[in-house]
Amino acid sequence: MAAILMTPPSTSSLKSTHLALPDAKPKLPMRETHLVRCIHRPEVSPFFHGAVGSNRADWQSTCAILSSKVATASQQQPPTPPHHGADHESNHHLVPVVNGHNGSSSAAATLDIVPAPSQLPQPLTIADLAPAPKHGSQLRVAYQGVPGAYSEAAAAKAYPNCNAIPCDQFEAAFQAVELWVADRAVLPVENSLGGSIHRNYDLLLRHRLHIVGEVQLPVHHCLLALPGVRKEQLTRVISHPQALAQCEHTLTALGLNVAREAFDDTAGAAEYVAANGLQNTAAIASARAAELYGMQVLADGIQDDSGNVTRFVMLAREPIVPRADRPFKTSIVFAAHDREGTSVLFKVLSAFAFRDIGLTKIESRPHRQRPIRLEDEAAHGVAAGTAKHFEYTFYVDFQASLAEPRAQHALAEVQEFTSFFRVLGSYPMDMTPWSSTKSSSSSESQ
Numbered sequence: 001m002a003a004i005l006m007t008p009p010s011t012s013s014l015k016s017t018h019l020a021l022p023d024a025k026p027k028l029p030m031r032e033t034h035l036v037r038c039i040h041r042p043e044v045s046p047f048f049h050g051a052v053g054s055n056r057a058d059w060q061s062t063c064a065i066l067s068s069k070v071a072t073a074s075q076q077q078p079p080t081p082p083h084h085g086a087d088h089e090s091n092h093h094l095v096p097v098v099n100g101h102n103g104s105s106s107a108a109a110t111l112d113i114v115p116a117p118s119q120l121p122q123p124l125t126i127a128d129l130a131p132a133p134k135h136g137s138q139l140r141v142a143y144q145g146v147p148g149a150y151s152e153a154a155a156a157k158a159y160p161n162c163n164a165i166p167c168d169q170f171e172a173a174f175q176a177v178e179l180w181v182a183d184r185a186v187l188p189v190e191n192s193l194g195g196s197i198h199r200n201y202d203l204l205l206r207h208r209l210h211i212v213g214e215v216q217l218p219v220h221h222c223l224l225a226l227p228g229v230r231k232e233q234l235t236r237v238i239s240h241p242q243a244l245a246q247c248e249h250t251l252t253a254l255g256l257n258v259a260r261e262a263f264d265d266t267a268g269a270a271e272y273v274a275a276n277g278l279q280n281t282a283a284i285a286s287a288r289a290a291e292l293y294g295m296q297v298l299a300d301g302i303q304d305d306s307g308n309v310t311r312f313v314m315l316a317r318e319p320i321v322p323r324a325d326r327p328f329k330t331s332i333v334f335a336a337h338d339r340e341g342t343s344v345l346f347k348v349l350s351a352f353a354f355r356d357i358g359l360t361k362i363e364s365r366p367h368r369q370r371p372i373r374l375e376d377e378a379a380h381g382v383a384a385g386t387a388k389h390f391e392y393t394f395y396v397d398f399q400a401s402l403a404e405p406r407a408q409h410a411l412a413e414v415q416e417f418t419s420f421f422r423v424l425g426s427y428p429m430d431m432t433p434w435s436s437t438k439s440s441s442s443s444e445s446q
């Protein structure tokens, strides 16, 4: 079976992986956290089942190429010592930096994370295949940002007691799971004030991870400045674009009509102000970020609406088994079949409506392969030129489990109208009260 042939690098062998770290410089002098950095390589790992364009032959030749490169590299280079004095072998909370060589070829970049060769290929063990470590080792959960980011809190809510792994970009979090550096990723997809986080919708499609759960996190923003700084001294507020959007009106109401600048994540913005001693700059971030980076809270609860909630999805290499004994949600993505014309969305939505299945979210993104469709004037029967339509990929979340026949029938019908269709995941809904930080029903049922 193909699944058995898709042998991933084992987690145990990754522990002894030699990672090339020379280019990995922290963005800021103060940052001690080891981020997983994004590497540049083909869209999907050749290691995994279902990878784009992967089949047994592709996979075998890719492995042969990689192993020959690893052998050559290991003959040429002595092992590089870990950066920043980090002991990757002994400290499980320190995460090796997966380094993206600037402008490097994809093969060279991939080499960074290929385990050092042992004498012979190691046989897979049950532990390598287990979806989640149950005892002894902590689940490693990738998130985007640095400690103190809301995504870190979401990872902790989704997987209490996990080992949260900071990543510099969303893409790096996807790759960390695909390459077995992490077991799960927890990534934001939408906020009740700021709307959808489009980048993650696009990445869900480009990668082959499965949604195995969701968490909804109330987001309570603070305005942070260096100790002793007054509001009147500020000429700039920096934060994640979503956080800036969520606090737009409150900032104005506070008299802060100052420059607003985007930063990678909220906690990273706080860290930046602290590390550079910026008296004129405030950051929007969490109270935990204030504690971690020694910042003063100038204003508390500055989000424009007290019910500010961000929804995160939990991602894994394997799907979970859908159940029908608890509230489940299913996420799908599809593109319309040409022959269906503009009525396709109505037809798809009807498939759910007729079965009394509620939709919780619909999102459209430009169709990647064919963003524009030209419609000949003949179609209109007049010489009026060529109509240019934007083509979309639609993402729909509906309230039913894949285990339910009504959902299966609805999806069978949807596939009649679509040229492309994929189930992103069927997973338990987050039913925890927002005041609670403990996860219950949102946690994976495996």
Ligand SMILES: O=C(O)C(=O)C[C@]1(C(=O)O)C=C[C@@H](O)C=C1
Pocket: 144, 145, 148, 149, 150, 151, 152, 188, 191, 197, 219, 240, 242, 243, 264, 265, 266, 267, 310
């Ligand atoms: O910057 C952070 O702290 C994040 O975790 C990212 C993020 C996001 O991407 O929306 C998460 C939650 C908040 O909505 C603001 C920012």
